Amino acid sequence: MFLKKFKFLNEQVLEIIKEAEVSASIKVASEICGLLVDNGYFIELIKVKNKTKKGGGFSFYYNEIRLLQSALQIMNHEIIGTFHSHPLYIAKPSESDIHNSNDDSYMLIIDVLDKEIGFWYIKNSHATKINYEIISA
Numbered sequence: 001m002f003l004k005k006f007k008f009l010n011e012q013v014l015e016i017i018k019e020a021e022v023s024a025s026i027k028v029a030s031e032i033c034g035l036l037v038d039n040g041y042f043i044e045l046i047k048v049k050n051k052t053k054k055g056g057g058f059s060f061y062y063n064e065i066r067l068l069q070s071a072l073q074i075m076n077h078e079i080i081g082t083f084h085s086h087p088l089y090i091a092k093p094s095e096s097d098i099h100n101s102n103d104d105s106y107m108l109i110i111d112v113l114d115k116e117i118g119f120w121y122i123k124n125s126h127a128t129k130i131n132y133e134i135i136s137a
């Protein structure tokens with residue numbers, strides 16, 4: 001089922017952890033969010049605006065997502081899921097994260113306190129931890 005090896009770019013992972021830290025330091029519990037995009041080589045982290053202005057959650061602006069979707073389609077890149085940060089919680093999807101995600105999609109979570117990421121596959125309201133590889137450009 002998970003024969004595919006998921007790769008993330010070290011530079012992007014470090015950058016996104018830093019952005020998550022900055023966001024949480026500016027405003028308590030403020031999360032960052034974005035899309036996981038398979039470009040055929042690795043999983044790209046594309047940050048988008050968080051519509052949820054109060055901390056402790058995230059949501060997307062659908063116009064922004066639609067625009068990205070059509071641009072990515074032209075390049076043959078596939079959106080496989082989403083990422084967001086947990087300023088005050090471990091790198092594991094919460095009940096509402098699972099509830100609000102698309103079925104059969106991937107979710108990357110940034111644990112801001114421990115500067116870690118967790119990668120998950122969501123199916124039938126269940127999250128399974130997935131192994132990944134970190135590569136350098």
Ligand SMILES: [Zn+2]
Nearest residue numbers: 086093094097
């Ligand atoms: Zn969450």
